[in-house]
Amino acid sequence: MKTIVDLQRIYFKYDNEDFWILEDVNLTLKEGDYLIIVGPNGGGKTTLIKAMLGLLTPTKGLVNLNIKQSDIGYLPQYISLKRDFPIKVKDVILLGLPRGKVFSNEYFEEIVSELKISELLHKRVSELSGGQLQRVLLARAVISKPRLLILDEPTSNIDPYGTFCFFSYLEKLNKYMTIVMVTHNLGLIMSGVKSVACVNRKLIFMDKPQINQEMIELMYGVHDQHSCHLGQYLHDEIEHISRGGII
Amino acid sequence: MDGFFDYIFLKNAIYGIILSSFICGIVGSIVVVNRIVSLAGSIAHAAYGGVGIAFYFGLPVTATTMVFSSISGFIVGFLTEKENALSDSFIGMIWAFGMALGIILTDLTPGYNADLMSYLFGNVLTITDIDLILSGILLSLILILLILNYKTVVLVSFDKDYSRVVGYRVNIIYYIMLIMVSLSIVILIKMTGIILVMAMLTIPQSIAIKRCKSLSSMMVLSSIIALLFSIIGFIIAYRFNLSTGATIILFSVIVYFIDTLVNYVKR
Ligand SMILES: Nc1ncnc2c1ncn2[C@@H]1O[C@H](COP(=O)(O)OP(=O)(O)O)[C@@H](O)[C@H]1O
Ligand SMILES: [Mg+2]
Numbered sequence: 001m002k003t004i005v006d007l008q009r010i011y012f013k014y015d016n017e018d019f020w021i022l023e024d025v026n027l028t029l030k031e032g033d034y035l036i037i038v039g040p041n042g043g044g045k046t047t048l049i050k051a052m053l054g055l056l057t058p059t060k061g062l063v064n065l066n067i068k069q070s071d072i073g074y075l076p077q078y079i080s081l082k083r084d085f086p087i088k089v090k091d092v093i094l095l096g097l098p099r100g101k102v103f104s105n106e107y108f109e110e111i112v113s114e115l116k117i118s119e120l121l122h123k124r125v126s127e128l129s130g131g132q133l134q135r136v137l138l139a140r141a142v143i144s145k146p147r148l149l150i151l152d153e154p155t156s157n158i159d160p161y162g163t164f165c166f167f168s169y170l171e172k173l174n175k176y177m178t179i180v181m182v183t184h185n186l187g188l189i190m191s192g193v194k195s196v197a198c199v200n201r202k203l204i205f206m207d208k209p210q211i212n213q214e215m216i217e218l219m220y221g222v223h224d225q226h227s228c229h230l231g232q233y234l235h236d237e238i239e240h241i242s243r244g245g246i247i
Numbered sequence: 248m249d250g251f252f253d254y255i256f257l258k259n260a261i262y263g264i265i266l267s268s269f270i271c272g273i274v275g276s277i278v279v280v281n282r283i284v285s286l287a288g289s290i291a292h293a294a295y296g297g298v299g300i301a302f303y304f305g306l307p308v309t310a311t312t313m314v315f316s317s318i319s320g321f322i323v324g325f326l327t328e329k330e331n332a333l334s335d336s337f338i339g340m341i342w343a344f345g346m347a348l349g350i351i352l353t354d355l356t357p358g359y360n361a362d363l364m365s366y367l368f369g370n371v372l373t374i375t376d377i378d379l380i381l382s383g384i385l386l387s388l389i390l391i392l393l394i395l396n397y398k399t400v401v402l403v404s405f406d407k408d409y410s411r412v413v414g415y416r417v418n419i420i421y422y423i424m425l426i427m428v429s430l431s432i433v434i435l436i437k438m439t440g441i442i443l444v445m446a447m448l449t450i451p452q453s454i455a456i457k458r459c460k461s462l463s464s465m466m467v468l469s470s471i472i473a474l475l476f477s478i479i480g481f482i483i484a485y486r487f488n489l490s491t492g493a494t495i496i497l498f499s500v501i502v503y504f505i506d507t508l509v510n511y512v513k514r
Contacts, residue, residue: 053412069414081406085280086459095402124460
């Protein structure tokens with residue numbers, strides 16, 4: 001399989017900070033992968049994704065992106081876009097197409113019905129709820145049939161049924177798209193996920209849809225200030241995961 | 248004879264108002280949706296520095312100010328690129344620096360009694376044929392650039408990060424927009440003054456943005472509103488012998504507040 005992104009010994013810190021946000025992170029993505037990235041808040045997941053996308057430049061290390069920028073679809077975590085911008089939902093989706101690329105109506109219809117946004121197409125973005133906007137932005141991310149789809153906590157505002165539909169659609173898309181997704185939704189996602197990376201400054205990679213003890217320690221072992229709650233928390237977390245079918 | 252001169256001046260004033268309304272409608276929409284109103288304000292005020300340089304060194308005013316403003320637009324754009332807490336301060340600094348430079352240089356210019364007020368508020372009755380030709384050229388240039396790159400302008404204005412990810416050269420596009428804004432401001436200052444430019448770049452747009460579902464329709468609607476404001480303000484000013492620029496601004500702001508109030512009450 002062709003390598004799509006290769007991160008080699010990535011170290012990252014923000015300009016005004018003096019500690020590493022990412023330390024010695026290595027990750028290789030191959031065509032057809034479906035990777036989920038898990039980890040605590042502030043663990044560096046978004047930073048890692050931005051480095052992959054070229055939005056941030058690592059302090060040390062190499063990012064090799066073996067596809068064109070226009071072959072990437074991206075759904076950012078914080079929807080920083082301007083809600084008061086005068087634009088219709090349909091036009092937002094079409095903005096996902098690279099310059100000069102035409103879209104097939106058939107595919108457009110498929111996306112719109114899979115993501116259940118057909119009633120929203122002629123609304124202004126300012127009229128959407130957070131979850132509706134997330135679905136619209138997923139549509140924008142996939143409209144160009146990108147080879148690499150990068151999603152940062154895409155379902156954080158979506159209701160459970162919507163989330164379920166969303167993940168089933170991702171599984172379909174994975175037939176021709178490589179997917180990287182940050183999520184906290186460990187229970188539901190297992191359909192179709194092929195590998196897991198756990199990120200908390202360092203990265204632990206697992207080549208199957210499983211989370212092991214080492215990962216859980218990386219995720220939560222460092223938060224000493226909460227150590228009294230940690231045991232219970234981990235227990236709940238493992239319960240949660242095992243209900244989802246993995247451990 | 249008097250009537251004849253009145254007629255020529257009035258004709259240029261009306262043409263000037265029409266052209267500047269469309270420039271303001273289009274450029275102002277870009278300024279408002281990109282949230283660079285204070286950045287544009289600093290370019291407009293800094294332009295006075297260009298005026299000072301032109302007088303001091305005996306250079307052609309419009310050309311000198313265009314160069315000066317494009318450079319200051321570029322510098323503010325560069326300084327504010329990181330969008331951190333300092334950005335705002337840089338904007339204020341350039342704003343004040345340009346004005347101070349302009350004032351000092353005109354102070355130092357022998358025999359020139361600088362009329363700051365005429366640059367702050369402009370005077371539509373002094374619009375010349377050359378001003379009209381320059382605005383016509385600028386408007387055409389803006390329209391051509393916009394029509395050829397409409398989708399890019401929308402994408403970059405709407406979501407910079409995403410545009411970057413899918414491979415648009417966001418910085419170049421952003422700087423071209425800033426330079427267009429700077430050039431427009433210079434052309435408009437001569438006709439309308441710094442303060443009226445800022446009003447016309449923001450008030451019609453703020454009324455239009457709520458009612459439009461696309462950037463292009465916002466541009467059209469803003470232009471029409473700017474035109475109405477200017478013509479009505481101009482007629483009131485002419486009738487009661489008031490300053491044109493200030494009258495247009497007062498009229499626009501009153502309409503804006505009424506509009507906001509009506510929207511508020513409706514809800
Ligand atoms: N622009 C920034 N400047 C300084 N620190 C930042 C910035 N963005 C994020 N951080 C810090 O980097 C760490 C990792 O953040 P992030 O990658 O967003 O985490 P995650 O997505 O895993 O929740 C956090 O401690 C956060 O405070
Ligand atoms: Mg994050």
